[in-house]
Amino acid sequence: MSTAKEQQVRFHFIHPPFHFPNRTELKSFLLALFKKEGFKVEAINYIFCTDDYLLQLNRGYLKHNTLTDIITFGLSKSKEPLIADIYISIERVKENSQLFHSGFLKELHRVIFHGALHLCGYKDKKPSDIKLMRSKEDYYLHQYFVPRGTKPSKS
Numbered sequence: 001m002s003t004a005k006e007q008q009v010r011f012h013f014i015h016p017p018f019h020f021p022n023r024t025e026l027k028s029f030l031l032a033l034f035k036k037e038g039f040k041v042e043a044i045n046y047i048f049c050t051d052d053y054l055l056q057l058n059r060g061y062l063k064h065n066t067l068t069d070i071i072t073f074g075l076s077k078s079k080e081p082l083i084a085d086i087y088i089s090i091e092r093v094k095e096n097s098q099l100f101h102s103g104f105l106k107e108l109h110r111v112i113f114h115g116a117l118h119l120c121g122y123k124d125k126k127p128s129d130i131k132l133m134r135s136k137e138d139y140y141l142h143q144y145f146v147p148r149g150t151k152p153s154k155s
Helices: 004-010 022-034 052-063 092-101 104-119 129-144
Strands: 009-013 039-049 070-074 082-089
Touching: 004 009, 004 039, 009 022, 022 039, 022 104, 022 129, 039 104, 052 070, 052 082, 052 092, 070 104, 082 092, 082 104, 092 104, 104 129
Parallel strands: 009 039, 039 082
Antiparallel strands: 070 082
């Protein structure tokens, strides 16, 4: 049986199954991320899909004819608990993990946190915005993957 917390963040798979461990732990971590950034969550859906599926969304909703690894649709009104659909192309994540020599699971988590950070108001169009976004992604990756037996920093 699912807990109320697990219902606030859900994972859906349009893409063929792939190894994705510790999903319940990740959901709790994401809720803590939103709380730390000053946001409440009503419902966040992460939808894992193919390049083709995400390309169709990119063309239809954003009028972009390019492949991307993530599209975040914030659906809630300002100052209300977050409601969103976040689409992630597993094919792009796999390719980017090879391109950046980061490993699939680390790249997957980076993209998951990236979508969450967009909902928290972080942008990634200007160089200064990109630098801040990468810094936040790195911070949360470090917090999530902190070695067992150590405590995360309080910064």
